[in-house]
Amino acid sequence: MKKLISIAAVLILILSLTSCYYDEVPEEPIRPPNLDVSFANNIQPIFNTHCISCHNGTLNPDLREGNSYNFLTITDPDSVVPNDADGSELYQRLIGVGNIMPPSGALSNNDVSLVRDWINQGALNN
Numbered sequence: 707m708k709k710l711i712s713i714a715a716v717l718i719l720i721l722s723l724t725s726c727y728y729d730e731v732p733e734e735p736i737r738p739p740n741l742d743v744s745f746a747n748n749i750q751p752i753f754n755t756h757c758i759s760c761h762n763g764t765l766n767p768d769l770r771e772g773n774s775y776n777f778l779t780i781t782d783p784d785s786v787v788p789n790d791a792d793g794s795e796l797y798q799r800l801i802g803v804g805n806i807m808p809p810s811g812a813l814s815n816n817d818v819s820l821v822r823d824w825i826n827q828g829a830l831n832n
């Protein structure tokens with residue numbers, strides 16, 4: 707009988723350990739995609755607030771309103787590859803591949819996900 711109880715105890719221990727393992731919550735839940743992101747209404751305002759103090763035409767990429775879209779998609783097409791945020795330098799810099807941008811520290815998760823979703827929705831000039 708004692709032996710049975712200890713086998714049961716070991717089984718319960720194993721089960722509880724493995725269930726803990728599978729219940730583990732990922733540290734940063736992946737944000738659901740933002741729908742219909744607009745370059746003019748959602749993306750350029752991020753550049754205006756966080757980027758153009760430096761990227762004002764003297765430093766690439768030029769992120770000033772009126773210049774940014776053409777710069778990112780035509781002048782330096784590696785910056786934004788439509789439908790491929792992970793392959794776009796703009797997005798990579800926001801998540802810290804290379805020097806993080808802005809240099810003072812990452813944007814909010816919300817802003818980063820807006821840029822990601824804008825690129826993955828085709829990087830439209832919308």
Ligand code: HEC
Binds near residue numbers: 761765766767810813
């Ligand atoms: C305090 C000044 C400063 C701010 C603010 C800043 N950057 Fe930069 N950024 C730089 C400097 C300096 C470089 C060049 C050195 C390097 O590549 O890290 C650079 C490089 C980059 C590059 C790579 C350019 C290339 O051709 O290699 C990208 C993309 C970029 N920044 C995007 C951004 C974005 C987007 C923001 C706003 C979210 C931003 N930066 C805010 C200073 C800044």
